[in-house]
Amino acid sequence: xxxxxxxxxxxxKCWKKAKELRLKYYEDYAKAHERGGLxxxxxxxxxxxxxSGLGEDVWSLTSEPYAASIAFxxxxxxxxxxxxxxxxxxxxxxxxxxxxWGSIILNEYAFGGPxxxxxxxxxxxxxxxxxxWYQVVSDLEGGxxxxxxxxxxxxxxxMAPHKIDYLVGQMHDGIEWLEETTGRIYxxxxxxxxxxxxxxxxxxxxxxxxxxxxxxxxxDEKSMxxxxxxxxxxxHDRQVAEFYQELRDxxxxxxxxxxxxxxxxxxxxxxxxxxxxxxxxxxxYMEEFGAISIGSLYTFGLIGIWEDKPDGSWGPRATPMQQGxxxxxxxxxxxxxxDWTLSKPEWQHFYSPHLKTxxxxxIAREWQLNGILLHYNRGCEGLSVGIAENRLGLIxxxxxxxxxxxxxxxxxxxxxARVKVRFDTFMETLGLKKNGKS
Amino acid sequence: xxxxxxLDQETFETFRNWRLNRAQxxxxxxxxxxxxxxxxxxxxxxxxxxxxAGILPVRILGSxxxxxxxxxxxxxxFCPFCRDCLAQGLKGRFDYLDGIMIAQSCLHIRQTFTSWQxxxxxxxxxxxxxxxxxxxxxxxxxxxxxxxxFKDSLEKWLGKTxxxxxxxxxxxxxxxxxxxxxxxxxxxxxxxxPLTGEEAMxxxxxxxxxxxxxxxxxxxxLLAQLSKREPARPTGTRLMIxxxxxxxxxxxxxxxxxxxxxxxxxxxxxxxxxxxxxELDGNRLHNIADxxxxxxxxxxxxxxxxxxxxxxxxxxxxxxxxxxxxxxQKFCDPHELDIPALTRALNNAGIKTLxxxxxxxxxxxxxxxxxxxxxxxxxxxxxx
Numbered sequence: 075x076x077x078x079x080x081x082x083x084x085x086x087k088c089w090k091k092a093k094e095l096r097l098k099y100y101e102d103y104a105k106a107h108e109r110g111g112l113x114x115x116x117x118x119x120x121x122x123x124x125x126s127g128l129g130e131d132v133w134s135l136t137s138e139p140y141a142a143s144i145a146f147x148x149x150x151x152x153x154x155x156x157x158x159x160x161x162x163x164x165x166x167x168x169x170x171x172x173x174x175w176g177s178i179i180l181n182e183y184a185f186g187g188p189x190x191x192x193x194x195x196x197x198x199x200x201x202x203x204x205x206x207w208y209q210v211v212s213d214l215e216g217g218x219x220x221x222x223x224x225x226x227x228x229x230x231x232x233m234a235p236h237k238i239d240y241l242v243g244q245m246h247d248g249i250e251w252l253e254e255t256t257g258r259i260y261x262x263x264x265x266x267x268x269x270x271x272x273x274x275x276x277x278x279x280x281x282x283x284x285x286x287x288x289x290x291x292x293x294d295e296k297s298m299x300x301x302x303x304x305x306x307x308x309x310h311d312r313q314v315a316e317f318y319q320e321l322r323d324x325x326x327x328x329x330x331x332x333x334x335x336x337x338x339x340x341x342x343x344x345x346x347x348x349x350x351x352x353x354x355x356x357x358x359y360m361e362e363f364g365a366i367s368i369g370s371l372y373t374f375g376l377i378g379i380w381e382d383k384p385d386g387s388w389g390p391r392a393t394p395m396q397q398g399x400x401x402x403x404x405x406x407x408x409x410x411x412x413d414w415t416l417s418k419p420e421w422q423h424f425y426s427p428h429l430k431t432x433x434x435x436x437i438a439r440e441w442q443l444n445g446i447l448l449h450y451n452r453g454c455e456g457l458s459v460g461i462a463e464n465r466l467g468l469i470x471x472x473x474x475x476x477x478x479x480x481x482x483x484x485x486x487x488x489x490x491a492r493v494k495v496r497f498d499t500f501m502e503t504l505g506l507k508k509n510g511k512s
Numbered sequence: 513x514x515x516x517x518x519l520d521q522e523t524f525e526t527f528r529n530w531r532l533n534r535a536q537x538x539x540x541x542x543x544x545x546x547x548x549x550x551x552x553x554x555x556x557x558x559x560x561x562x563x564x565a566g567i568l569p570v571r572i573l574g575s576x577x578x579x580x581x582x583x584x585x586x587x588x589x590f591c592p593f594c595r596d597c598l599a600q601g602l603k604g605r606f607d608y609l610d611g612i613m614i615a616q617s618c619l620h621i622r623q624t625f626t627s628w629q630x631x632x633x634x635x636x637x638x639x640x641x642x643x644x645x646x647x648x649x650x651x652x653x654x655x656x657x658x659x660x661x662f663k664d665s666l667e668k669w670l671g672k673t674x675x676x677x678x679x680x681x682x683x684x685x686x687x688x689x690x691x692x693x694x695x696x697x698x699x700x701x702x703x704x705x706p707l708t709g710e711e712a713m714x715x716x717x718x719x720x721x722x723x724x725x726x727x728x729x730x731x732x733x734l735l736a737q738l739s740k741r742e743p744a745r746p747t748g749t750r751l752m753i754x755x756x757x758x759x760x761x762x763x764x765x766x767x768x769x770x771x772x773x774x775x776x777x778x779x780x781x782x783x784x785x786x787x788x789x790x791e792l793d794g795n796r797l798h799n800i801a802d803x804x805x806x807x808x809x810x811x812x813x814x815x816x817x818x819x820x821x822x823x824x825x826x827x828x829x830x831x832x833x834x835x836x837x838x839x840x841q842k843f844c845d846p847h848e849l850d851i852p853a854l855t856r857a858l859n860n861a862g863i864k865t866l867x868x869x870x871x872x873x874x875x876x877x878x879x880x881x882x883x884x885x886x887x888x889x890x891x892x893x894x895x896x
Contacts, residue, residue, distance in 0.1 A: 162855075164848040166589065199644050202618050205815035206849040213853065220816040224645030226616055227654075236657035240643070243650040424619070425639065426626050452589045455845055459619045462587050463627060 081290045081334035088321050092301055095317060099133075099307045100140075100185040106133040107190075112256060115192035115211065118376070119200050119421075121223065123310035123411065124245060126268035127260045128252055135192060137207065139306045141170035143184050144177060145351035145483035153180060155484055163210070169453030169483030171207045178214045194255050195220040196248070200424065201456030219255045221248050229425045230417045241412040242405070249404070262404045267312070269407045273379075273393040273414060274315040278322050279305050280378030280390035285325045286368045287441050290334030292325050295345060295367035296357035297335065305377030340364035341506055344437060345447045346464070347372055347457040348482035353490050359497060363506040368441050371433055372457065375419030388436055391417065420457075427460025431467030438473050445474040445504055453481035476500040523737050524711050526730045530718040534570065537722055538608050541568055548610035548670070553597065553625050555720075555780045556615035556642045556810070558659060560790065560800050563724065564682035565666045565674045571720035572597050572606060572624075573759055573781075576872055579603075585627040591841040592872045593757050594620040601632045611636030611669070615804070616644070618812045618846050636669050638662060646805045646813045655801035663797070679796045689724045690786040692731040697783065699738055700775045701831050706741040709753070709774025710764045716782050717759055747773045749890050752833040752863075754778035754824060755851070756841035756870070763874050767837070767883050771891070776831040778824050784808045811846035818850065821857045828863055835890045836865045837883070864890060 086092075106113045111131030116122070118136040125132055145151045154176025159165055161179055163172060181188045192211075195218050199205040205222040212218045223244045227237035253260050279302060286293055293301075301321060304314045327333075343360070345367050350356070357367060374380070381391040394401065394410050401407050415421075423430030438446060446468055451458045461477075468475050478496050481487035501508070530537055538549050550562050551572045559569040574596025581602045582595040600606055601624075612634055614625040629637045640662055643651040667673055693716060699706055707715075715734065719727045748771035753764070758779045768774065777783055790803040814820050828836065836858050840847045855865050866886040868879060 162852045164851075166843055167845060167848055199815065202620075202812045202845045203849060205644070206811070206846070209815060209818060209853070210849070222645070222816050224643055224648070224651075226641055226644050228639070228641040234657075234661075236654060237641075240650050240654035243653075244645065244648055247648065247650070425622075426629075427623070428626065428630060450587050450589075455590065455619055455843075458587055458589065460623055460626060462583075462585050463623075463630065466584060 079337035081332060081337050081339060083334050083337045084328075086297065086321075087324055088317070089300070091317060092304060092321075095304055095313060096300075096307065097185070100135075103133045103135045104183060104185065104187060104190045106131070112194075113190060113192045114194050114196045115208070116196040117198060117200070117204055117207075118306035119204070120196055120198045121245065121411065121415065122196070122308070123265065123268035123272045124248060125196050125252060126310055127249065127262060127265035128256055128258045129261070130264070134196075134308070135190070136307055137174050138170050139303050140177075140184065141173040141483055142348070142351045144173040145169065145485070147184065148352045148485045150182070150184065151352065151483065151485060155486075166452070168203045168207070168455065169481050171203060171210070173483050174207070175210055175214060178211065191215050192218060194218060194252070195222070196252075197222040199224050199226070200421065201459075203456070221251045221255075223248060225416065225421065226424070227416065229422050229429055233413070233416065237416075238409060238412050241416070242408045245408045245412065246405075262407070265404060266401050266407045268310040269411050270393075270395060270401065271312050271315040272310040272411070273395065275305055275309045275311075275318055276377055276379040276414075277390040277393050278315070278318040280374065280380045282318065282322050282325050283369055283374045283378055284389050285329050288329045289342070289442060290332070290336075290339040291342065291366055291368045292328035292333060292335060293368075294335035294357065294361075295369050295373055296354055298369055298373050299349070299354070302373050302377055309377060336361050336364075336366050338364040339366050341366070341444045341501075341504055342442055343367045343445050343447055344434075344441065344443055345370045345372070345449060346434070346461065347449045347451040348454060349449065350480045350485070350488040351482055352485045353480075353488055356490070356493060356497070359494055360501075362508050363497075363501040365501060365504075365506060367447065368443070369437075371419060371423075371430065371437060374437065375433070378419070379414060379417060380419055381417070387440055423460060424456070427463035428467065430460060431464050431471075434464060434468060435471045435473075438468070438471070443473070445476065445500070448475060448477045449482075450477055450479040451482050452479065452487050453483045474500070474504060523734060523741070524714050527714045527718040527734075530722045531714060534721040535605065535608055538568065538570055541723060542608065549608055550611045550613055550636075551606055551609040552612070553614040553621050554617040554810075555785045556617055556804055557613060557640070558615065558662070558800050558804060560679065560682040560686050561659060561663060561674070561797075562613075562666065563685065564678040565670055565672075567611075567666070568723055570609075572600065572612070573717075573720075574872065575600055575605070576760065576762070578873060585631070586623050589843055590623060591620045591756070591843045592870075593841045593844075594624045596872045597621070598624045598627050601628045609634060611638070613638040613640060615640045615642040617642065617810055618844075620844065638665055642804065644813045646809055647815070647817060647819070651805045652798065652802045655805055656795070656798045659797040659801055676796060683790045683792065683796065683800070685724045685728065687789045688728050689719060689731070690789055692728060692735065693719060693786045695735055696731065696738065697776070704743050704747055705773060705775055706738045706743055708745075708768050709751070709777070710761060710768055712774070713759070713761060713764055713777075713782065716785065720781070720785065746771060749773075749887055750775045750832050750834045752776050752778070752828055752831065752836040753839065754836060754854070755839040756844040756847045757781050758839055758870065760870060760874060762876060763870075763879065766876055766880055770884060770887050772887050776827050776833060778808070778820070778827060780810060783827070784810070811850040814850070818853055820850065821854055824854060825857060825861055828858065828861065833863055835886065836863050837886075838865050838867045839870050840867070842869050842871050864893075
């Protein structure tokens, strides 16, 4: 009886604000030079609070969400992908990279106008492609100063002082490089403020995701994509930190009032890796069966920072401010920032799929899931690494798993009809009927 | 010609036997020495430290046979090499290993390690977070600390201390091997190289499978013979081969069946494995760390500058390269990311390139046609 409305539902009150913040971000970046400011480019995973010490007129363009925006527009995406291929870049490389490069080659910004060339690149290397992504950007743009940090010190459960030292050392070098490259004097107070904002943003996002443990879930994953994206754009920004607190309050209220994301929730699922951005309608298709995706390690752990709570559950990591730590200087800020970021759940799986499987099993149990959807994502080797072992581990733990192959950013590699047929079969194995029909 | 053929066979027989019978060698080595054998997955593995502990480090390579055992473990969009290596483990072909370790490099081969850890019973496994930012002054101090942790782990496993003297001896043995290999490669600079690309590959691949002291002795003998050796065939077009991991002897043999010789390579299975020494100056772990940080990099560590492009051009010039075959293991992102820049640089230096994508097995017939056409193009250049 998937069509039976069991729960009341309501649109999110802060939805419009989320959309406005996102658009403003892309406009700010494009107009930075008109305002006498600086533009930098780098990944959503980068230590984005650090360039904030250059001034309040510094705007960024984070690469993955920008490329996802391109992928959402299938026609523009196809032109970008073909432009990258024509320029001799292999078709099986990261789809985000190829969309991004195509946008430069075509000199078309997804939000209107020509592609705004960054003044410098501020990146970190998390997979085989991240640092090299911007080598090509620099090639295509005729040379851009490029600083990149290595974060591959091993999983957080093996953290040691020399690992933090390695990161912090690179951060200090990066700040010197920023000063040399831009000719600006670095302001530690601005750094400390940005780092504190990021602690708030990333902890609050984890808290928001925790509310989805509730049945019925107050948020569905398709909607979460439009909310978590702010953390991938500007996690160090005061407005984002404040928006997430507003969102947290609203989600808490939805739980207290029993407001559900979908009215007919009867099956709780999670996905894995980035979705095929041009085909988000598959999430709505699932809802026809009364199935909701409550999130994923990706939506929870790319931006959210988590910790074990005293009751054994997974919850938002207490920020240094909540722990009563007073951040006084640059080195202290960088050390706390390095330690905080290295605990990011979505970084752990780079070292071992078994760590990821453990986290996924934990989510499946605490969020009371009935099944798991694994997107074997040809577009991202970084998040698909070890995914086959995740499948085996989840099955061994007793969870029904559906794997489907696709690509987050290359629509040519996603067969929508075939995936829907797989959904039909999977839902049937879970005992669900479409729209309540037998 | 007949006597030359016999000499060829004898000259390289030892190396070829070691490569083909690596399991037998390792088992006999264990019996002979009572030591343990460690399989490693990437040439960033600090072999000196393992050797100093009385361990035989051996590189885990594939078999170039089609297999059907890795599909449940590694998504098919990852490189065929990493799947081929895992297949060897799943089929029990490395049942003589006492441990496995990986020095962090690409995500592809990392999956071989983690799946091996999970599904193939083994006494010891170790993940070494080899830094990627090797152009940073922070990399060597970080790796030095990581080597201390690795050393502690090995000592705990073996129940013995790895002393300074043993580390010095291991460095000496390894540096000697590198210098001997380098001397063999130096001979390839000549107008008439006394060994083919296939023979050079035989020599350098076997060095990754056997005790370096045995290999050093064989290399001494080889060098003595090579100095007197008259090549049995004309050199023809001087080629370079570069790109991803490559131990495809059949392909090399096919290319050299034409009027062409590979005179140099840039592979992790070739020059990148041995090109740099450990320089002794103070703390030995620091020296070892420095060697691995400063070696010719894998593309996954070659950033923000692409230093390998310069290195490849220098090799091409020093070895009188006339054409380059750029190969890539299918789906190998790090190399795919460098190939456009490398190709441009080689072409700008007047060196034409042929790009080929490798899988576990290569379509030798199709590649033969493409290679022949490429060589004809290069030879026409000579003519006109």
